[in-house]
Amino acid sequence: MDNGTDALNSFVQSEYKYGFVTDVEVDAVAPGLNEDVIRLISRKKQEPEFLLEWRLKAYRHWLTMKEPTWPNVKYPPINYQDIVYYSAPKKSGEGPKNLSEVDPKILETYNKLGIPLHEQERLAGVAVDAVFDSVSVATTFRGKLSELGIIFCSFSEAVQHHPDLIKKYLGSVVPYTDNFFTALNSAVFSDGSFCYIPKGVRCPMELSTYFRINAANTGQFERTLIVAEDGSTVSYLEGCTAPMRDNNQLHAAVVELLALDNANIKYSTVQNWYPGDAEGKGGIFNFVTKRGLAKGINSKISWTQVETGSAITWKYPSVVLLGENSIGEFYSVALTNHYQQADTGTKMIHVGRNTRSTIVSKGISAGRGQNSYRGLVRVQKSAVGARNFSQCDSLLLGDKCGAHTFPYIEVRNPTARVEHEASTSRIGEDQIFYCNQRGLPTQDAVNMIVNGYCKEVFKQLPMEFAVEAQKLLGVSLEGSVG
Amino acid sequence: MLEIKNLMAKVEGKNILKGINLRVKPGEVHAIMGPNGSGKSTLASVLVGRSAYEITGGEVLFEGKDLLALKAEERARAGVFLAFQYPVEIPGVNCTYFLKMALNEIRKSRGLEPLDAVDFLALMKEKMKYLELSESLLSRAVNEGFSGGEKKRNEVFQMAILDPKLAILDETDSGLDIDALKVVAEGVNRLKRPDNAQIVITHYQRLLDYIVPDFVHVLYNGRIVKSGGKDLALELEERGYDWIISAVSEAAPN
Numbered sequence: 001m002d003n004g005t006d007a008l009n010s011f012v013q014s015e016y017k018y019g020f021v022t023d024v025e026v027d028a029v030a031p032g033l034n035e036d037v038i039r040l041i042s043r044k045k046q047e048p049e050f051l052l053e054w055r056l057k058a059y060r061h062w063l064t065m066k067e068p069t070w071p072n073v074k075y076p077p078i079n080y081q082d083i084v085y086y087s088a089p090k091k092s093g094e095g096p097k098n099l100s101e102v103d104p105k106i107l108e109t110y111n112k113l114g115i116p117l118h119e120q121e122r123l124a125g126v127a128v129d130a131v132f133d134s135v136s137v138a139t140t141f142r143g144k145l146s147e148l149g150i151i152f153c154s155f156s157e158a159v160q161h162h163p164d165l166i167k168k169y170l171g172s173v174v175p176y177t178d179n180f181f182t183a184l185n186s187a188v189f190s191d192g193s194f195c196y197i198p199k200g201v202r203c204p205m206e207l208s209t210y211f212r213i214n215a216a217n218t219g220q221f222e223r224t225l226i227v228a229e230d231g232s233t234v235s236y237l238e239g240c241t242a243p244m245r246d247n248n249q250l251h252a253a254v255v256e257l258l259a260l261d262n263a264n265i266k267y268s269t270v271q272n273w274y275p276g277d278a279e280g281k282g283g284i285f286n287f288v289t290k291r292g293l294a295k296g297i298n299s300k301i302s303w304t305q306v307e308t309g310s311a312i313t314w315k316y317p318s319v320v321l322l323g324e325n326s327i328g329e330f331y332s333v334a335l336t337n338h339y340q341q342a343d344t345g346t347k348m349i350h351v352g353r354n355t356r357s358t359i360v361s362k363g364i365s366a367g368r369g370q371n372s373y374r375g376l377v378r379v380q381k382s383a384v385g386a387r388n389f390s391q392c393d394s395l396l397l398g399d400k401c402g403a404h405t406f407p408y409i410e411v412r413n414p415t416a417r418v419e420h421e422a423s424t425s426r427i428g429e430d431q432i433f434y435c436n437q438r439g440l441p442t443q444d445a446v447n448m449i450v451n452g453y454c455k456e457v458f459k460q461l462p463m464e465f466a467v468e469a470q471k472l473l474g475v476s477l478e479g480s481v482g
Numbered sequence: 483m484l485e486i487k488n489l490m491a492k493v494e495g496k497n498i499l500k501g502i503n504l505r506v507k508p509g510e511v512h513a514i515m516g517p518n519g520s521g522k523s524t525l526a527s528v529l530v531g532r533s534a535y536e537i538t539g540g541e542v543l544f545e546g547k548d549l550l551a552l553k554a555e556e557r558a559r560a561g562v563f564l565a566f567q568y569p570v571e572i573p574g575v576n577c578t579y580f581l582k583m584a585l586n587e588i589r590k591s592r593g594l595e596p597l598d599a600v601d602f603l604a605l606m607k608e609k610m611k612y613l614e615l616s617e618s619l620l621s622r623a624v625n626e627g628f629s630g631g632e633k634k635r636n637e638v639f640q641m642a643i644l645d646p647k648l649a650i651l652d653e654t655d656s657g658l659d660i661d662a663l664k665v666v667a668e669g670v671n672r673l674k675r676p677d678n679a680q681i682v683i684t685h686y687q688r689l690l691d692y693i694v695p696d697f698v699h700v701l702y703n704g705r706i707v708k709s710g711g712k713d714l715a716l717e718l719e720e721r722g723y724d725w726i727i728s729a730v731s732e733a734a735p736n
């Protein structure tokens with residue numbers, strides 16, 4: 001084998017830029033899970049009775065369930081009694097009312113992450129709900145949004161101020177019984193974001209949540225719920241990072257989206273959880289359930305994800321296409337390097353007439369990374385005239401990584417049209433050399449080729465995040481080449 | 483400008499170059515001819531730093547500096563350009579974008595400001611004319627789905643933009659129709675200056691009607707076995723290689 005291929009094989013660890021730890025006093029419960037812990041969480045959050053009941057039902061259901069083993073990933077057993085289920089920065093009495101009351105250390109963390117909240121407030125365009133471990137620290141832009149009747153706040157606040165909405169919609173798209181991790185999340189979730197767009201309102205800015213896991217041994221179990229009423233439009237962005245730690249941390253989130261008649265929800269994720277080191281030590285277990293219900297006629301739900309982090313990723317953002325003419329989209333870039341494993345994809349469930357879905361999945365494997373695409377397209381009997389187009393591409397860097405595709409197609413209506421295309425390619429030494437010969441270093445050549453390959457997905461991201469995603473991909477592939 | 487001394491190289495354990503000597507001065511055009519498999523492309527690859535080839539002896543000086551000590555991209559930035567015999571396709575990477583990146587990388591290494599999109603497009607438009615290259619071709623991915631001739635033209639187009647000191651053209655004429663050959667050859671001639679040099683690898687005298695070499699070398703079995711003026715190419719066209727090869731074999735049985 002020649003050096004060029006060696007170079008590709010030997011992508012090594014680049015420093016994980018976001019791996020610092022913030023030293024703040026925390027208010028945490030002891031590790032372990034039982035009904036008392038759940039009651040304690042609920043009490044700390046001063047939750048209404050219905051929510052505690054819901055949590056307990058979820059917990060009891062969870063006890064009857066088994067962790068799924070079907071994903072194409074390998075990891076040591078998780079001891080659920082070792083996890084801390086609640087951790088929050090300690091606050092003196094009342095919670096922060098505005099940014100000036102937020103612990104400066106936390107604000108500094110966000111600055112390091114590149115999202116200065118002060119800056120954010122001034123810069124038009126992005127409203128940030130920042131989740132630091134289990135509580136939402138600050139939500140910017142709230143005032144401006146509330147003038148339009150838009151509710152954008154932490155989940156805990158929504159529980160306090162809009163319990164009727166929470167009661168109505170919580171679990172309506174992803175019931176706690178859905179799977180092992182949704183049951184766990186439903187029992188112990190501590191915070192997250194809530195977003196409600198009233199009838200006919202077009203949200204004037206990108207809404208954004210920035211998640212960060214700080215405390216050691218903390219599981220982050222956030223819940224996001226977005227409800228778009230008739231004729232409303234919203235674009236939401238979620239970004240994630242976590243400090244470097246040697247042990248694995250569990251992240252089991254639930255995201256529910258609900259789009260009513262003519263509503264449009266665009267949900268973009270740039271996920272950069274700590275992937276573990278070059279030897280595969282540490283890193284986040286990212287076991288997430290994301291589902292959208294396109295309930296209304298002509299409604300549309302679009303998922304875009306750029307996944308470069310986590311030791312193990314297990315997620316399938318899905319759309320249930322219930323409303324006539326509703327549209328579901330899934331655009332994904334998933335990168336696995338070193339010992340990262342990803343089993344990700346989507347589900348498009350066509351129920352209504354003339355429903356349409358598009359799937360574009362771009363998997364990138366480098367190092368010893370293992371990347372699986374798992375996608376389900378189901379056309380139910382009722383879905384007359386349903387259409388799906390799926391394109392699943394895999395790109396390999398080096399010869400120690402792997403790409404796998406598991407497409408499942410179930411069509412129960414003869415008028416449906418389902419198309420599936422797949423390809424696997426490898427960045428060749430000859431392509432890299434061609435770039436070298438034109439003056440480009442190998443690293444830039446790899447980035448250029450990878451970015452070219454992902455273009456279709458990046459195009460779906462809001463402009464500033466597309467640039468971010470591109471950089472992230474570059475950093476994630478950075479290493480020893482050349 | 484370029485001085486190759488007793489250069490030896492092997493690939494996959496097989497000796498391919500067995501002692502090449504060649505001097506190229508600024509302003510010169512050298513043609514390298516020779517039967518298939520004699521090592522012409524290997525020589526080109528070694529000069530531009532392809533890592534599959536192992537240097538087993540000799541040295542190469544480029545403008546007095548040890549060329550073989552440089553990485554492939556450093557050689558490119560120093561001004562060594564290869565128009566590939568088989569240009570590869572790079573799906574997803576736009577031609578124009580690619581070339582702009584390359585040019586700016588080279589400019590950066592020379593302490594020049596990067597060209598912005600406007601200046602770059604102007605430069606492109608100017609060079610495009612000479613090579614009769616269509617704009618639509620350049621809006622596609624690098625070489626992807628290009629015809630054989632289009633790939634070759636694109637190579638020379640890149641050469642025109644990057645403006646190398648030493649350009650090596652490996653069978654740039656193969657795959658070109660007669661008209662395209664003229665266009666490309668004229669394009670190459672236009673790039674010729676007293677301060678740069680070209681090494682043209684070809685099988686056909688035809689190309690040398692347009693790109694007139696100062697020297698012609700015959701490469702056979704890893705060595706330059708005969709050198710001459712442009713008339714040597716005419717003689718080869720007429721008589722083939724046998725007479726040279728048999729003379730060599732008699733002198734030094736291999």
Ligand SMILES: Nc1ncnc2c1ncn2[C@@H]1O[C@H](COP(=O)(O)OP(=O)(O)OP(=O)(O)O)[C@@H](O)[C@H]1O
Nearest residue numbers: 493494498516517518519520521522523524525534
């Ligand atoms: N990567 C490689 N692996 C194995 N053998 C190689 C490799 N590259 C070149 N060779 C061998 O080296 C010899 C010289 O090849 P080279 O491509 O340099 O010839 P050439 O003179 O350019 O021929 P042509 O006129 O056909 O282009 C051939 O026998 C070829 O098979």
Ligand SMILES: [Mg+2]
Nearest residue numbers: 522523524567
């Ligand atoms: Mg050749």
